[in-house]
Amino acid sequence: MCLACILYEGCRAQVKTSPSVSQPLESLVSWIVARLQSQTANSLSLVTPALTVLISAAQARKLFDQAGGIGLLVKHLRVGHAASAKKVSASVQNLYELCFCLWIMTYECNSSEEMRAHFHRDHAVAALVDLVAAAPREKVVRVAMSALRNLATCNMDELPTAAKSVDGSTFLGEMIGCGLIKSIDLMKDRQWTDPDIVEDLNLLHKMLHENYHDMTRWDVYKGEVESGHLEWGIVHTEKFFKENAKMMEGKDADFKLVKVLISLAAQHQADEEVAAIACYDIGEFVRNYPNGRAIVKRLGAKEIVMKLIEHENPELQRHALQCVSKILVNNWQAVN
Secondary structure, X not given: OHHHHHHHHHHHOOOOOOHHHHHHHHHXXXXXXXXXXXXXXXHHHHHHHHHHHHOOOHHHHHHHHHOOHHHHHHHHHHHHHHOHHXXXXXXXXXXXXXXXXXXXXXXXXXXXXXXXXXXXXXXXXXXXXXXXXXXXXXXXXXXXXXXXXXXHHOOOOOOOOOOOOOOHHHHHHHHHHOOHHHHHHHHOOOOOOOHHHHHHXXXXXXXXXXXXXXXXXXXXXXXXXXXXXXXXXXXXXXXHHHHHHHHHHOOOOOOHHHHXXXXXXXXXXXXXXXXXXXXXXXXXXXXHOOOHHHHHHHOOHHHHHHOOOOOOOHHHHHHHHHHHHHXXXXXXXHHO
């Protein structure tokens, strides 16, 4: 913490960081990254207080991002609030400090295409939405909501170098896919003592609903699958797949969404309901896409789903059995 304070002041004192500051700054950031990569319980409490100080320096933010810092913060956020049943969850203060660091990093998104891409790649939105939905202490909600607001409103100050660059609309789509609309609607009925939360809630509520109305059902489904937050609804029905099975090809005919569904089924330990929905969707793709049976077999779906037929969760077991039947049986409708 002392070293972080000294280096932060050193960064503030100069327009260009001199070698005398650069070297220890790089060393401290490397040490923080190494500790965040560690699985020991005390690593978080050891480094996050120092990181909250250091992250306010632009040079430190750049170094931390280049070292994969956003992904590490997201990983600890997910473990921190999702593993309480295993008694390895982070404290409220840990969650606050992790969110605070992500929030400060979002201020670089307007000027850095690379930073936006990393927030997108590392699924930061999904982690923040999960945290907001879990409704921890108000101070944690405040920084999580502020980070989501910054991502939703970020614009590109520079010309994009890629044909499809990440911007605020990308993050809004992810938020919709993660089910943030439902959480925001519920949160608006709560009494908040912090006016910043109310302001962020109102803005995100307006932006999310406007963006949702502009999205097709396919856009909603795509965003949901890519976020990994599957929930039963109108996009997980026979009618939807009859109308949209062809879209599962993807622009490059790489069947990316099918691959994601197979991955979600394989990760059944994380969320059994998500795995059950993934099995249902895979089966409906097989039924409604020409040669869908051969495609999912080639991608390894049959082996993964067959392992779930004996799962202890009866709902997951049922959907896995139906999915395998659709893969193996030519005329599923006759069997059904």
